[in-house]
Amino acid sequence: MKPYVLVIEDEDAILTLLEYNFRKEGYEVGLATDGEMGLLMASERTPDFIICDWMMPKLSGVEVCRRLRRRDETRATPIIMLTARGEEADKVTGLDFGADDYIVKPFSVPELLARVRAVIRRSAPSLLEDVIRHGTLEIDLKAMRVKYAGQDLHLGPTEFRLLEHFMRSPSRVYSREQLLDKVWGRDVYVEARTVDVHIGRLRKALKSMGGHDPIRTVRSAGYAFETSVLSD
Amino acid sequence: MKPYVLVIEDEDAILTLLEYNFRKEGYEVGLATDGEMGLLMASERTPDFIICDWMMPKLSGVEVCRRLRRRDETRATPIIMLTARGEEADKVTGLDFGADDYIVKPFSVPELLARVRAVIRRSAPSLLEDVIRHGTLEIDLKAMRVKYAGQDLHLGPTEFRLLEHFMRSPSRVYSREQLLDKVWGRDVYVEARTVDVHIGRLRKALKSMGGHDPIRTVRSAGYAFETSVLSD
DNA sequence: TAGCTTTCGCAAAACTTTCATAATTCTGTT
DNA sequence: AACAGAATTATGAAAGTTTTGCGAAAGCTA
Structure with missing residues (x-):
């Protein structure tokens, strides 16, 4: 039920950093160290969104993007690209190839998380919702509480x-x-x-x-x- | 009423994998371990679509395709071919012989299911519809409800x-x-x-x-x- | 021990099937 | 046309089956 994020990135340090932080935010995390592995993992379980490095051995981030966009299941999956500073100029290209946003390395974790939330808010807002309501019944997923007609309900x-x-x-x-x-x-x-x-x-x-x-x-x-x- | 899929494949592992996954998706599954058996089963009950391995003992997938296309009942039945990586070059031949799509082994299950849906969407979209309507009568297959003139009707x-x-x-x-x-x-x-x-x-x-x-x-x-x- | 989850078994409810009989439609004949 | 008889279908009711609801007991886990 948690959002599943797939991180495709060849630098171990960043991989670990992202894993740790996404976990803490309550995401489930899949890690891939190159593009091919990323594509494979994306087809095994469709992620709710994807973080993908721009420069990678074997398949470049652009190529990964392109291929993900060719598949039905990942056609609409949000992708955030990680680019090194010097590559900034290419940002247009990245977005053209189907990325939803990009972020420049080095980045701050809160910034990345904010971007992620923004992207999710656009594409699948229900994943971010802490509470789901139907009529007078509401369930708060973070607080793990249920309210019915204003009253607390223990389950x-x-x-x-x-x-x-x-x-x-x-x-x-x-x-x-x-x-x-x-x-x-x-x-x-x-x-x-x-x-x-x-x-x-x-x-x-x-x-x-x-x-x-x-x-x-x-x-x-x-x-x-x-x-x-x-x-x- | 479920879609009936016929799988023709000589590798037991794949057969089992596909059976399990198609069942879970709500298909009825027929299994054949070689081309001849496949043709027989296809004539016993006309499938809604067919998954057929390319390389098989006795009858090759191409031959199975060709014969299925000669019969009236299966002339229009969608066929998806499974090919091993090296055979990719032959894809044109496969499609020429009447396959509707092909997929390269090893494949991911979601990918195959997506292809199947795509093929069905082209050939028999009604199998994928959630609700069917005629005039004021509608039946919702996912919700398992029937409405007549706006009113719920229990059956x-x-x-x-x-x-x-x-x-x-x-x-x-x-x-x-x-x-x-x-x-x-x-x-x-x-x-x-x-x-x-x-x-x-x-x-x-x-x-x-x-x-x-x-x-x-x-x-x-x-x-x-x-x-x-x-x-x- | 408290607080859950899982399994079990029985009763109630919902549904299917069969059967007997009524109702309808068809056919051939006058 | 009209009718008897045959064939076929509609329908109510009984019997049988399957599935679900629910209380209670047994099992886990912290």
């Missing part, structure tokens, strides 16, 4: 993540297996029926504060979260 | 799939046997008359919300879904 960790997932993608049906994938994690071996129990607990918690049950059971298919009953 | 799983099938291919008559095949699944042993009961229930549900009955009974032949009575 266990699993119910919290379940609600988070539902609030992020409401209205569509997820099978128990899909929910296990998305909420529990890929390689967790848990009985599918366990989902029922947590759905039940989430329902009970929500109902305990009045209002209708926003979770719709779809027989022989799974569950869906309906925002429509959460009146404002 | 049981079988009625839902039945309606899905009718909405996908309206205006033509299906025999009870064909409906059992398409809606219930190939290897289900159910009395043909059972279809009547479900048709009846679907009709009742639709009629309960006013409007005319869009299902036409064709005596001694089956049923057809008429969109014309679903005024806008």
Whole structure:
């Protein structure tokens, strides 16, 4: 559920710096030390955005950009280029090749993070949101709190993540297996029926504060979260 | 009702990989370990698209392609070829022989899935649609909801799939046997008359919300879904 | 121990299938 | 045209099956 950032950069020092700082900001980080590796990693898991060095052995940053733009999954993925001071003049080229922003080395970490937030705000604002609201129900992801009709609502960790997932993608049906994938994690071996129990607990918690049950059971298919009953 | 993909590939590892991933994406998967078996399976049930390895024992991928193109049912079926890196130069030949796209091994799963979606988008976009509408009746396949004249309409799983099938291919008559095949699944042993009961229930549900009955009974032949009575 | 998560089992609910019978449509004949 | 009889479909109800809700117990982890 955290944003996944892919850093493609051949200088170890910068790689480490960025990894540390992005982690601290709550991103998941993928590291690639050259362009080819970057492309490979980008196709294994589509990043939410990409930091890419301009000058690299093998594939240049421009080339990486170009190739990423040719693929459907990464066509719209924000890319921020890192360029050394002398290369500044090329900035137009970088943006032409599909980068969304560029930043000159040496850069300050806060500056980079600010740029990143700016870029994300343009392309996928929901990743930055600390709180998601639907009607009178709101979930604060950073503070890990849920409020319903102004009242605090306590949920266990699993119910919290379940609600988070539902609030992020409401209205569509997820099978128990899909929910296990998305909420529990890929390689967790848990009985599918366990989902029922947590759905039940989430329902009970929500109902305990009045209002209708926003979770719709779809027989022989799974569950869906309906925002429509959460009146404002 | 899920898209049916036929994978023809002699390497077990890849076969398993593709089966797992296509299943997860909601496709039905047929597996063939050589060209001959692939052709056989393609004639038993016409796939929505085909993934076919280039180099295979017995029949090569090119030959499989060619033969599939000679048959009426598979003449237009999209085919994606899997080629090893060195064979890249032959790509033109592959496409000439009727493949719609090709992808080089080793490939990333998201990349393959993206290509598949692209190919389907060209050839049978309705398979990717989330909602199908005819007049005032709409069925949302992801949310698994049916709306009629703006109102929510609850259907049981079988009625839902039945309606899905009718909405996908309206205006033509299906025999009870064909409906059992398409809606219930190939290897289900159910009395043909059972279809009547479900048709009846679907009709009742639709009629309960006013409007005319869009299902036409064709005596001694089956049923057809008429969109014309679903005024806008 | 407290606070969760997971599994289990049973009852309730939702759905399917089959069957019997009523209703309809068709066919051939007068 | 009209009618009987045959064929086919509609439908209500019963029986059977599958799936879900829920309480409770057992298992984890800090």
